[in-house]
Amino acid sequence: MGLVAGVLAVALTAPAPIAPEYVALGDSYASGAGAGSYVDGSCRRSSNAYPALRGAAFPSFRFVACSGATTKSLRTQFRALTPNTTLVTITIGGNDLGFVDVLTTCTLNGDAACSKRVAAAVDFIGSQLPARLDATYATIKEAAPHAQLVVVGYPRLFTPDDDCRTLSVVKRAALNEAADRLSDQVAQAAARAGARYVDVREAFADHGVCASDPWINALVSPTKDSYHPNRAGQAAYFRALTATQA
Numbered sequence: 001m002g003l004v005a006g007v008l009a010v011a012l013t014a015p016a017p018i019a020p021e022y023v024a025l026g027d028s029y030a031s032g033a034g035a036g037s038y039v040d041g042s043c044r045r046s047s048n049a050y051p052a053l054r055g056a057a058f059p060s061f062r063f064v065a066c067s068g069a070t071t072k073s074l075r076t077q078f079r080a081l082t083p084n085t086t087l088v089t090i091t092i093g094g095n096d097l098g099f100v101d102v103l104t105t106c107t108l109n110g111d112a113a114c115s116k117r118v119a120a121a122v123d124f125i126g127s128q129l130p131a132r133l134d135a136t137y138a139t140i141k142e143a144a145p146h147a148q149l150v151v152v153g154y155p156r157l158f159t160p161d162d163d164c165r166t167l168s169v170v171k172r173a174a175l176n177e178a179a180d181r182l183s184d185q186v187a188q189a190a191a192r193a194g195a196r197y198v199d200v201r202e203a204f205a206d207h208g209v210c211a212s213d214p215w216i217n218a219l220v221s222p223t224k225d226s227y228h229p230n231r232a233g234q235a236a237y238f239r240a241l242t243a244t245q246a
Contacts, residue, residue, distance in 0.1 A: 034228030
């Protein structure tokens with residue numbers, strides 16, 4: 001076999017390179033609830049969400065994040081993963097500890113009730129969430145073995161010393177502390193999985209619910225969009241994501 005024929009034979013038998021394929025998993029913070037311009041009402045998927053902004057650069061993009069998702073309800077989303085997937089992003093864990101119930105309790109009740117409910121959530125974060133996150137990331141790795149896994153975290157809801165009247169100082173401090181505990185556990189689980197973690201707390205530090213330039217909604221209608229990043233918040237997520245992407 002001549003040199004040219006040999007080169008052609010190798011070229012014809014070598015596997016084709018995998019085209020970039022991005023799959024976006026997660027809950028309402030990943031789907032873009034609160035950011036408007038919804039392309040899927042039931043899951044609150046927004047064209048302003050950080051996965052939609054990131055997905056514009058990929059020839060293959062599967063946006064399956066869904067409002068209300070927990071680590072235990074991702075089975076349907078996992079079906080989007082394939083051995084050809086090259087990038088996976090996920091924001092998950094907030095609903096496992098009862099995000100909606102925590103905010104509802106703190107909105108409708110006093111400081112003591114709020115602090116008690118937040119304490120229960122913090123206990124869950126330390127005792128049960130790590131194993132759930134480990135299992136979630138392991139499943140992703142198994143289904144998409146060639147993909148880079150990027151775990152995107154949560155912001156604190158409130159900017160300190162913002163004179164917010166939405167919730168008391170005690171409630172805001174408790175909720176921010178819980179957000180920090182959640183972020184720390186998610187970051188540690190991402191490290192155990194060999195994933196890249198994107199911490200958005202500093203990016204949102206001056207843009208909480210009651211800040212002069214809020215990136216997180218206050219109590220709004222529909223209520224399911226409350227305490228979620230708005231369009232500017234999702235743009236901040238996108239900047240944080242791409243700033244740490246290779």
